Amino acid sequence: MDFNSHNDGVVLVAVGLVNALTPGERRGRPFPVPADLPAAATEGLRNGYPNHREVGEGDAGELAEVAERLRVVFEAVSSGDVDTAAGQINRLLDESRARPRLDRHDGEPWHLHFHGPGGTMAGDWAASCATGLAIVLGSEFHDRLGVCTAPHCDRVYVDVSRNGTRRFCSTPCQNRVKTAAFRARTRTA
Ligand SMILES: [Zn+2]
Numbered sequence: 001m002d003f004n005s006h007n008d009g010v011v012l013v014a015v016g017l018v019n020a021l022t023p024g025e026r027r028g029r030p031f032p033v034p035a036d037l038p039a040a041a042t043e044g045l046r047n048g049y050p051n052h053r054e055v056g057e058g059d060a061g062e063l064a065e066v067a068e069r070l071r072v073v074f075e076a077v078s079s080g081d082v083d084t085a086a087g088q089i090n091r092l093l094d095e096s097r098a099r100p101r102l103d104r105h106d107g108e109p110w111h112l113h114f115h116g117p118g119g120t121m122a123g124d125w126a127a128s129c130a131t132g133l134a135i136v137l138g139s140e141f142h143d144r145l146g147v148c149t150a151p152h153c154d155r156v157y158v159d160v161s162r163n164g165t166r167r168f169c170s171t172p173c174q175n176r177v178k179t180a181a182f183r184a185r186t187r188t189a
Helices: 005-021 037-046 057-078 082-096 121-137 171-188
Strands: 024-026 029-031 099-103 111-115 145-147 156-158
Touching: 005 037, 005 057, 005 121, 005 156, 037 057, 057 082, 057 121, 057 145, 057 156, 082 121, 111 121, 121 145
Parallel strands: none
Antiparallel strands: 024 029, 099 111, 145 156
16 A cells, blocks of 8 residues: 555554454454453554564553444445544544654654553554544545455455455455355356
């Protein structure tokens, strides 16, 4: 996708948090609330920032709440209801009171961060993810957020393919659907 790389990372964090923290179904199996919430939250953040430090218990609980609210955005875009997605993002921007600020750390050049006012990790990520998704939704790539279309899977994705033809959360789901279609064809043949 043609955003700046920092925003891509933030959007991948939004995807990671939804997929790691919201219960539902994953690749054909039930996906319950994670027993180890801090590990799941850490995994979600590392989807965009592979070296992110480990998350504590309190932050993990807050991030799980943020993830539930982010899921609404993916589901709305996926069902073609961009108005609902935009409304939800605006609510998240309001609540997180996202404010832009140039930061420079870890040897990186100056880059734009979006912080919440509370200074909590979850609050900052809520602000960042809301802003990252707002940039996507306000761009020509507004339909690039999706929910997996494979049976019994509701994990989400951001489609960074050139043609925007992605339909699945993962290669395993794509293969499940391909295999099922192949079996159906050989049965009728
Ligand atoms: Zn899937």
